[in-house]
């Protein structure tokens with residue numbers, strides 16, 4: 001088989017069992033990963049968390065990374081975000097090969113190009129909501145675009161809570177602060193790690209709505225790791241991992257279809 005036939009055959013295999021593959025098409029890739037491997041430990045104790053992952057992620061889309069526990073989701077996200085180094089392969093983020101960067105350059109890249117949202121919100125408890133939202137700009141010594149900050153605060157609906165500290169806010173409100181904080185620097189990519197994992201379904205929906213709006217209205221690129229089929233149903237594209245490999249690459253799917261794919265992966269363990 002020539003390379004093109006091999007690639008097409010692999011793609012057909014990957015897109016089986018879902019609503020069709022979600023290839024990049026004409027859209028520009030903001031993340032290009034090739035042959036990404038990550039082994040933890042050595043010798044008999046070695047664990048191959050990623051076994052050769054290739055991805056092109058289009059700008060302005062929301063991609064969900066799913067898969068059973070231990071399939072490599074967190075490892076992949078950490079590597080794409082420059083928080084962990086792969087054992088092999090390359091990752092280009094917004095035009096920069098990140099696997100060659102020194103720690104100081106990586107810190108700067110994360111500060112300038114990446115936003116994060118975590119399951120546990122990770123706000124600074126001593127700062128007000130407003131100060132938390134502006135924190136990335138403060139740290140980078142960047143002047144705030146006041147119009148943009150106002151627009152964000154408006155979008156996340158926190159106008160009357162800006163002087164409150166995180167402990168005085170509900171979980172949903174804290175996560176909305178975290179979303180605004182992640183967007184304030186207009187990152188090339190926003191990484192969200194189980195963003196609704198600590199929220200009830202109503203507040204979870206508010207946060208998902210916010211993420212979706214940032215894609216529609218601001219052209220934000222989002223990569224979201226989640227176990228939750230409902231959360232993943234807002235994604236434009238879903239990548240399913242199993243044993244450190246992408247086994248399905250799908251265009252938008254409904255919640256029930258997502259459950260089916262997850263179940264088939266868990267049953268096949």
Ligand code: ADP
Pocket residue numbers: 040041047048049067068069070071072073074075076
């Ligand atoms: P997921 O996020 O899908 O649950 P992870 O990326 O956390 O999966 O883990 C993938 C595999 O790598 C698992 O087998 C896990 O036990 C292993 N692993 C993850 N982190 C470490 C680590 N720091 N040391 C050793 N093994 C690890």
